[in-house]
Amino acid sequence: MKILVRPFCLKRHHRRQKWCFVSGVDKEEEKMSRKLILPLLLLSLCLPVFGQTMGDQSSAGFNNARTYTNNDLAGVRPPLRLFQTISLTGVTNANSVAVFENQFLVGQPGSPVNYKMFSRGGNTLWTQDVFGTGGSFRYVPALGGSLVILGGESTTSVKAVKISDGTVLWSDQVGNANGRFPAVTDNLAIYAGSDRIVARTLAGSVFWQQAVTTAATAIAVRDDSLYFLSRDRTLRAVNLMTGALKWAPVLNVASDGASLVASEKYLFVNDPAGGIVAAFSAATGQLAWNQIVNLPGTFATGPALALAYGRLYVFRANNGSGRAAISAYDADTGEAIWVVREHGEGLSHAFIADNAIYYYHGNEDIRVRDAATGTLIWSIPDTRITALTAANGELVALRPNAIDIYQPTNEIFMPHMANGAGQTTLIMLSNTGSQPATADVEFFKEDGGHLSVPLRSFGTQFEVQVTIPPNSSTAVQTLDQGGNLVSGWVRVGSTVPLHGTTNFQYSEQQDIVREAGVADAVAIGAANIFVSVGGGFNAGVAMANPTEQDAEVTLRLLNNSGIEVGSQTMTLESGGHVARFINEMFTSQVGSAFEGTLAVETDVPLAITAIRTKGGIQISSFPIGQAVR
Structure with a gap:
């Protein structure tokens, strides 16, 4: 009898009547x-x-x-990955x-x-x-x-x-x-x-x-x-x-x-x-x-x-x-x-x-x-x-x-990472449990393929494994070796639940002069982000698709009165990543100064993060408004 065990991979109207x-x-x-x-x-x-x-x-x-x-069933929330397929001999329908x-x-x-x-x-x-x-x-x-x-x-x-x-x-x-x-x-x-x-x-x-x-x-x-x-x-x-x-x-x-x-x-x-x-x-x-x-x-x-x-x-x-x-x-x-x-x-x-x-x-x-809000939190194609x-x-x-x-599965997502041209990324992982954790840290490119990145203590790798003792933490650091800027996203899968933070660092002459920390993200089907542009400030938004389905994404730009001033749609393929500044997404609507909200709606859950920059360099993160409890 064949059992397949698969690892994670990315790539009528009613008749109306009175009821008496x-x-x-x-x-x-x-x-x-x-x-x-x-x-x-x-x-x-x-x-x-x-x-x-x-x-x-x-x-x-x-x-x-x-x-x-099922009130007795706990711990079955997403992410969910195919673990096993059981063939049913003699069964066809x-x-x-x-x-x-x-x-x-x-x-x-x-x-x-x-x-x-x-x-x-x-x-x-x-x-x-x-x-x-x-x-x-x-x-x-x-x-x-x-x-x-x-x-x-x-x-x-x-x-x-x-x-x-x-x-x-x-x-x-x-x-x-x-x-x-x-x-x-x-x-x-x-x-x-x-x-x-x-x-x-x-x-x-x-x-x-x-x-x-x-x-x-x-x-x-x-x-x-x-x-x-x-x-x-x-x-x-x-x-x-x-x-x-x-x-x-x-x-x-x-x-x-x-x-x-x-x-x-x-x-x-x-x-x-x-x-x-x-x-x-x-x-x-x-x-x-x-x-x-x-x-x-x-x-x-x-x-x-x-x-x-x-x-x-x-x-x-x-x-x-x-x-x-x-x-x-x-x-x-x-x-x-x-x-x-x-x-x-x-x-x-x-x-x-x-x-x-x-x-x-x-x-x-x-x-x-999500049963409390109706927000989409996972999707599996079949x-x-x-x-x-x-x-x-x-x-x-x-x-x-x-x-x-x-x-x-125990997975956390970092929707953005950057390395090169003065930029490095520090991924910090925390194990708050009483059991040791083994974690696989994977780097992905814009198109969902693996991204090989120079890493401190590991060399150039697209995946590394780390062990974290109970109530302890560790970090994985990218290295800027003078090349062009590359970006992507990170998935961390672990044996026990972990918490993660990404620090985006900018260095001049090998000294870190700017950095901004962002917590790990959950996959969601809707979010809103405060955005502010002007006086050298800008807002960068990154999205990663951790599912095995392509996502149809709608972006709507709202002014401070909640009125839509622009919208666009895009496709983000399975495993894919995109990172853009708000004035790149909505050039004419934003102009030289704008303050409002970017509303994101997608038919497949995405991991989303946002960064506030000045002069193109990160200075802080923007919170992601999401209706998940």
């Missing part, structure tokens, strides 16, 4: 079949702790409440992946629907088939305890199998399970098909069941409550312990393709047919708010909603203007906080982890945004992604026949 909510109880709906369980078992099922104990998946909701937020420890359960539609469990090494551990017609089918299994719930289209449409070896423990026929993602709690497996919704003990005994034509949506479980939608657009809440209705069904809410997100206080629902998002009281079913109405375009699928940090995030594949969009709202009031738009349509597989929003955009790239999740501190990207695993 009508409460009413259908007596027939209250007739649920229940099977009595031993009192001891019933007592155990009444325990208050519910939630998948392992393998919570982003595409399945990360938890049974379908919040699409995979569209779901669930991670259990270091094993990967991959599902692919077809006739039959096929599930295979793969090891980290790419070996097939077991395989199971569930009836399928060969058409479009989407189902994300639920893992819990020692079993996993698999789904199919009809006949035996649900199977519970052992995670360890794929042995079938029990099965059921509930109608088409397409789009109806199940849930596994500590004691129950809850699943739905087009004919019924069922709660079973993990051993396979039916605890309760209800005959209902369910909508093709994932169910949501929170504490002792189960929430689901029926095909007739009715929202139901059921007591998970008894199968009884918690409150009167709410009519005309949503149907196929909707997302349900449950919190202790609210149940959030979107209606794909009406462009509406609303919150219902989890205790009473009463409408809490529905201020998000008439959203144009098309909601994203899998999912359209996510809940985290007191905010409700809404994902749209098309905002009505041909652009994907993400909006953040106050979860208690529905008030808008911010919205960001992509450069094209298409958005899927969204989830939130470690204060960042992950999603697949436009069949082009995996995108990562035109073949069919599912996206995160587990074990890694980002897992499924392709039709392979899994790509991305790992977070």
